[in-house]
Amino acid sequence: MVTENKKQAIYFLFFKSAAFLSVLILLFVLLYIFEEGVGAININFLTNMWSHRDITQGGILQAIVGTLFLAAGVSIISIPVGVCTAIHLNEYAKDNQFNRIIKLAIRNLAGVPSVIYGIFGLAFFAIFLKLGGSLISASLTLGCMTLPWIITASEEALKAVPFSFREGSYALGATKWQTIKRNVLPHSFSGMLTGSILGISRAMGETAPIIMVGATFFISGLPSSPFDKFMALPYHLFILATQHSSPYARQYALSTALVLVVLIFALNFGVFLWRYKLRKKKKW
């Protein structure tokens, strides 16, 4: 006879193990990358240009800079558009069939595989708009990809602002825009920020779409305009891991991976600190 208490203990043990397992897997991945990748990392690796002939002579500066440029480009494109779209959908759009379909479509776009965005970017931005394989094509392509995530996250952040704040503002004779500007956006800012950065981080790690729209394995200098081709960390490590002939390629792939992980981690940690500062003021 199993008592209810024992049953409960078994279920909790089961949930606990699942949680432990997930954390363990993550830790293992990170530790492995760190352990294997840290070997080749030094100042030279981080600050020098890639050396094509002897990879041990150079660094991955172009790839680091390329990925950072890409992140900046994606942010400039998708954060303003995404946040404004979310404001429209959540605050202004009427709750009718048409707008519900739009919202559903946006949710579904979030699930479209990134490679599909890549082929779209190639056809539309690179070829049709004649932007070629370039930073700007890649930023626009990844911008399209992150847009649904940013819209969804921003909408959630707007929804989390209690109705009583809006109501109180309207009762004081504020217009809708004044209410949004003064009493909704400031309180949803941290949520939007988190959602946006999460989207940007995922974009920074994308490989498939950028191969089609301008990422290359090697360029001799840093990109000097948005219309240049560029190197990027995820593509760089993909080539090193699968196609490079140097005996050090595996080591350098893992080191590149570590740099990418640290970069994304640093970005998220920075946002975490910023959000923590913003959150301290907020109590409801």
Place this chain on the structure above:
Amino acid sequence: MKKEDAKIEFRKVNFWYGDKQILFDVDLKVSEYKITALIGPSGCGKSTLLRCINRMNDLVPDSKIKGAVLYDKEDIYEKNADVIELRKKIGMVFQKPNPFPMSIFNNVAYGPRIQNITDKDKLMYIVKKSLRKADLWEEVKDRLGLSAFSLSGGQQQRLCISRALANNPDVILLDEPCSALDPIATAKIEELLKKLKDEKTIIIVTHNMHQAKRISDYTSYLLNGKMIESSQTAEMFSNPKNDLTRDYLNGTFG
């Protein structure tokens, strides 16, 4: 304004949320510089009626109103009526204190800032005056920069009253302002309202008929969306004309 003129008047007002009718042919006259209490059991439509006066019901999709609500003899539901101006003249205090997540100062300065008053000295003057009027100044004068959430419930509600006063409205609507407060905080707000009626017209919704009796000059009893009886408070409580009012006041139901 002549004495017999009503500051606010309802003429055969019917109101619906979707298909559900909330108010039925409601007539009501509200006198200037008096406290009018709206009493009735929960769900009788008293909050809805209150929200018709500053058109807060506009925020609810699918709401519909028929009839006229006059404010200084003008129909506020007329096509050209300016809702924004209306809400600046008719302030509202809600059931649950709803300070904004910002400092005490910024809460009170919210209304003036909405009206594009940016001069610091002027804002300070308005904030100080409004907090004084709401009997809150002495308690918060040293911590205007602190979050409004650091105040107690009763203080928060008086802050919301100051915030409404900062717009210098003619009318203040209160929707069960004391239902979330303890007796001492409630007494303070009641004192405050009695003082404020010298310069404001006050309409208060309350489920507490003792509160209505204590502070109001006029009382209206609403039941199932219909106006059962409106008269001077003393008269209604001592000699209700309608049997339904009598039953409610005697506690037979409600």
